[in-house]
Each structure stands twice: as structure tokens, then as C-alpha cells.
Amino acid sequence: MDYIQLFEWVRDHALTVASVLITLVLIYHYVIERDKAVKLSKKYRNSIFEAQSKIFLNASQYLIKGNKDLAIKELLNAVDLNRETIETYFALGGLFRVNGEIEKAISIHRSLIARDSISESTRLLALKELAQDFDKGGFIDKAIETYKDVLKINRDQQDVIMALCRIFEDIGDWDQAYSYRIMLSKVGQENQSETISHILVEKARSLFARGEYKACAEELEDAFRFSPSVSAKILRLRLYLVLGKMEDANALLLELLKEHPMYTTFIFVSLDEFNPKSADKEMYYERLDKLKTYFLGLNDIDLMTSPSVVLSKIRLLKDQHRTDAAFDLLDKWMKRHGQSEVLKVEFIKLLIEVGKVDEALSQTKGLLNNLHSSLTRHYCSQCGYNSDEIFWRCPQCHNWETIQFRWKV
Numbered sequence: 462m463d464y465i466q467l468f469e470w471v472r473d474h475a476l477t478v479a480s481v482l483i484t485l486v487l488i489y490h491y492v493i494e495r496d497k498a499v500k501l502s503k504k505y506r507n508s509i510f511e512a513q514s515k516i517f518l519n520a521s522q523y524l525i526k527g528n529k530d531l532a533i534k535e536l537l538n539a540v541d542l543n544r545e546t547i548e549t550y551f552a553l554g555g556l557f558r559v560n561g562e563i564e565k566a567i568s569i570h571r572s573l574i575a576r577d578s579i580s581e582s583t584r585l586l587a588l589k590e591l592a593q594d595f596d597k598g599g600f601i602d603k604a605i606e607t608y609k610d611v612l613k614i615n616r617d618q619q620d621v622i623m624a625l626c627r628i629f630e631d632i633g634d635w636d637q638a639y640s641y642r643i644m645l646s647k648v649g650q651e652n653q654s655e656t657i658s659h660i661l662v663e664k665a666r667s668l669f670a671r672g673e674y675k676a677c678a679e680e681l682e683d684a685f686r687f688s689p690s691v692s693a694k695i696l697r698l699r700l701y702l703v704l705g706k707m708e709d710a711n712a713l714l715l716e717l718l719k720e721h722p723m724y725t726t727f728i729f730v731s732l733d734e735f736n737p738k739s740a741d742k743e744m745y746y747e748r749l750d751k752l753k754t755y756f757l758g759l760n761d762i763d764l765m766t767s768p769s770v771v772l773s774k775i776r777l778l779k780d781q782h783r784t785d786a787a788f789d790l791l792d793k794w795m796k797r798h799g800q801s802e803v804l805k806v807e808f809i810k811l812l813i814e815v816g817k818v819d820e821a822l823s824q825t826k827g828l829l830n831n832l833h834s835s836l837t838r839h840y841c842s843q844c845g846y847n848s849d850e851i852f853w854r855c856p857q858c859h860n861w862e863t864i865q866f867r868w869k870v
């Protein structure tokens with residue numbers, strides 16, 4: 462039997478395995494205590510063992526009849542008889558949760574919490590386990606409530622605060638997400654400034670979408686105080702456009718491009734979005750056109766070595782139906798700086814558009830021969846998550862600003 466089969470068997474027979482384990486623990490205690498001079502009389506110890514054996518026997522019968530709930534109830538009764546078995550019940554609860562049997566995990570942890578006889582630290586542990594059961598089972602409200610209950614007893618619980626951060630970021634409750642990040646920054650060692658900045662930008666972004674520009678600007682100021690993140694700068698750029706501050710917009714764009722040339726495509730994709738349904742819309746796009754013209758006119762040598770900058774220029778030129786200019790730019794650039802798959806795809810499209818079909822065919826053949834296994838444009842530097850979409854917060858590992866661009870020049 463290899464490990465995978467063993468694992469599957471254990472998964473399918475979780476309760477049976479746990480019952481056997483519990484019995485072994487009970488027998489173990491019985492055997493080691495039998496020869497020791499313990500306070501309990503021999504008769505009493507024997508009766509404990511008898512009771513435990515009976516409970517296990519009942520539980521086994523329920524199991525055989527397929528009544529898992531009654532089996533668990535019987536097994537849980539044993540907690541009163543031997544406190545050292547509590548650890549075994551934690552193991553059993555954890556096993557159920559991993560196995561996806563959330564309700565059973567919940568009933569074990571709930572009944573542990575309800576015991577009078579356990580210590581406060583055990584109760585805290587059981588409460589934490591219960592919160593994780595709710596979390597895993599998708600009972601978000603109950604998970605939040607229970608995690609909060611844990612923090613009421615002991616605030617110094619980094620993993621619990623982190624879990625709350627993850628939940629509130631998932632559901633986009635940015636006020637709560639902000640509070641718990643602040644709490645995390647006080648408890649933990651890691652600096653949370655960048656993430657806090659991103660969260661404040663998310664708050665500002667929803668204010669922007671509602672057309673509340675003044676409140677949006679204030680929230681953004683706060684974000685900058687924590688960390689001048691890229692997303693904060695892009696939103697500020699959109700704010701400048703909607704408020705008509707063109708000189709500030711040009712300067713900020715240049716600053717952004719010089720700092721993060723690889724974000725260029727991304728910046729323009731973000732700027733193209735304008736969600737507020739307001740009268741500002743037409744004005745916004747007029748000003749954005751001016752900003753794009755300013756960008757196309759930039760001839761900074763450092764900037765022009767970046768494939769992302771060149772690709773953005775090409776896309777903007779194509780939008781303006783200046784296909785020949787786009788083709789010339791890319792043709793010259795690739796001769797000087799080399800190629801990547803993304804650039805080559807763009808080049809082939811341009812070849813077709815300017816009518817150089819034969820060359821397009823031979824370039825396509827070359828591209829297909831060397832096609833990289835993945836052509837997604839972005840990936841996460843932490844977990845390798847692939848995406849064509851832009852993500853500030855990785856949907857897979859939940860880290861902020863781990864996006865990387867696949868330019869292999």
C-alpha cells in the first residue's frame with residue numbers, strides 16, 4: 462500500500478481510525494498507570510477503564526450501524542472520564558475538518574468549549590478550532606464572530622487576526638480590513654504599510670466610483686502616508702484627470718513610468734476605465750487623450766528600453782489608426798533590443814495589418830516552433846498564479862502587489 466492509498470483509506474475511515482487511536486490511548490494510560498502507585502484506588506481505575514471500554518464498544522456499534530452522530534456523542538462522553546484524552550479529541554476534530562466533515566468538527570469543538578472541567582487555554586484553543594471550522598465551511602459570519610470571540614479572550618493571536626484580514630479583504634469590507642491590518646501591524650513583526658496603503662486605495666476607489674472626489678482625495682492622502690504604492694499613484698492620476706489638473710497629471714505619469722516602466726500597459730488599461738456615471742465622463746476622456754498624446758511624444762532613452770513602454774505606445778498608435786507608425790516603431794525596436802513572444806505576437810498582427818502577409822506567415826511559423834508553454838501576460842511572484850488580468854491582490858495566495866510581467870526579451 463503506497464502513501465496515497467494509505468491517505469485515501471485514512472480519509473475514508475477517519476472516524477474508525479480515530480476510535481482505534483482513542484482506544485489505544487486509553488489502553489496505554491491503563492497499562493502505565495496500573496503498576497504505578499497512583500492516588501486512585503485500583504478498583505476505581507479499573508472502573509474507569511471499564512467505562513471507557515463500554516463507551517468505545519457502544520461507539521463501535523453505532524459505527525457499524527452507520528450512525529456516526531451517535532458514535533461521536535458516545536466518544537465525547539469519554540472526555541469527562543479522562544482529561545488526557547482531550548488532545549485526542551482535538552485531533553479527531555481536526556481530522557473531520559480536513560476531511561470536509563465540517564458539521565462533525567463543529568459539534569466536537571462546541572462540546573469541548575461547553576465543558577466546565579477544561580482549562581481556559583484549552584477553551585481558547587477549542588474556540589479557535591471552531592472558528593476555523595466555520596471558516597473552512599464557508600460560514601463567513603459565524604467565522605468572523607468566533608474569531609472575534611477568540612480575540613476578546615486574547616488579543617495577541619497573529620494567525621487569528623490574519624484570518625480576519627483575509628476574510629474582510631475577500632468580501633471587500635475595506636473598513637474592517639483596514640482595522641485588522643492595523644491590529645496586525647501592532648502584534649506582528651512584519652511591516653504592513655504597503656498592504657494598508659492598498660486597502661486605503663480600495664476605499665478611495667469606491668469613493669471615486671461614486672463621484673465623491675473630495676473624500677477620495679483624502680483617503681488617498683492617507684494611503685500615501687503609509688506607502689506610495691503604484692495603485693495609489695494610478696488613482697491619483699485619474700483624480701487629476703477628472704479635476705482637470707493636466708500639468709500634475711503629466712508629471713505624475715512621467716514619475717510613475719520612470720519608477721515602474723513595466724507597469725505602463727497596466728497604467729493605461731486602468732486609466733481607460735471610468736466607472737462614475739456622471740457628466741464628468743466626456744471631459745475625462747478628452748483629458749485622457751491629451752495625456753496619451755503627451756506619452757506618445759515622450760522620447761526618454763531610459764524609458765524607451767522598456768518593452769512595456771514600447772508595447773503601450775504601439776497599442777495607443779493602433780487605437781489612433783496609425784498602423785504604419787506602430788509598425789515602424791516595433792520593427793526598429795525589435796532589431797535593436799531583441800524579441801519576446803508577446804512582442805512577436807504584436808509584430809505579426811502589425812505585419813498583417815500593413816499587408817506584409819508572407820513575412821507574417823514565416824514569423825508565425827517561427828513563433829509556433831518556439832511557443833512558450835504559457836502565454837499569460839502576468840503571474841504572481843509568490844505562488845506562480847497565472848493571469849491575463851491585472852491583479853493587485855493575488856487571488857490565489859492573497860499577497861499584495863506580487864504581480865510580475867512575462868517579458869522575456
Ligand SMILES: [Zn+2]
Nearest residue numbers: 841844855858
Ligand atoms: Zn500568488
